[in-house]
Amino acid sequence: MESIVQDIKNGNIERFKMVYQLYHTKLYFYVLKCTHSAYLSEETVQLSFILLWEKRSKLSTNFNISAQLFRIAKSVMIDLLRKQQVHNRHIASMLQEQPDWHMETDITIKEELKLVFNSIEQLSPIRRNVFKLSRLEGLPHKEIARQLSISPKTVENHILRAVRQLKDSLLIISILLIRLLF
Structure with a gap:
């Protein structure tokens, strides 16, 4: 050793x-x-x-x-x-100080989540399935590999590419929204 x-x-x-x-x-x-x-x-x-x-x-x-x-x-x-813990305390204090901030944030978060889920649906079927099993269901790579009969390395590659693709598509959506607003 x-x-x-x-x-x-x-x-x-x-x-x-x-x-x-x-x-x-x-x-x-x-x-x-x-x-x-x-x-x-x-x-x-x-x-x-x-x-x-x-x-x-x-x-x-x-x-x-x-x-x-x-x-x-x-x-x-x-x-x-x-x-x-610090982040959670910060959120809790903001909610106490500005209760309506929470509603505005909820609406914004829901809109952003809708964009994210739409982007996820644009992924190829296998990549979307691997991504959902990993990020939404929290399954480890080995379990996903076993369920889908693929190697753990393939699972890892799909996740990396899915994250990259989602970042790219969400960046493009953000740029378009900013242009529309201004």
Whole structure:
């Protein structure tokens, strides 16, 4: 295990990829168990691996990579939970100060959600199905792959492309709306 840590410290991308493959799912379910949130789990896992790579020079060869990775993830998870708590408090105080703000925001959110769902429906059938299973139902990539008889990597590719396509289409819609308003 010490050699894995040393290899990552030295910038060995192949070892890093190996660690990612070994611990991605374990880390995801660890955070999911703690937070009960697929979104927070995905965010925590991604940020943890990013931090692991960015701060690799500070890794200790006295501890195995698993312990260090899970320590990073715990720190990231706590950070994200704090940010979410601050956000929730901010929303609650805004609702107390301006009750009608909530109604205006609800209308805006409903309109935006309608645009998002319309954009989702524009995706190809398989991509739309994969995206909905992942983002709306919160299923992990392996479960989606099993249900659809495709590889987890294919699931990941569909999700990445769906997100990219949705961002592009929503950006175009936003630009058109701004032009109409001004």
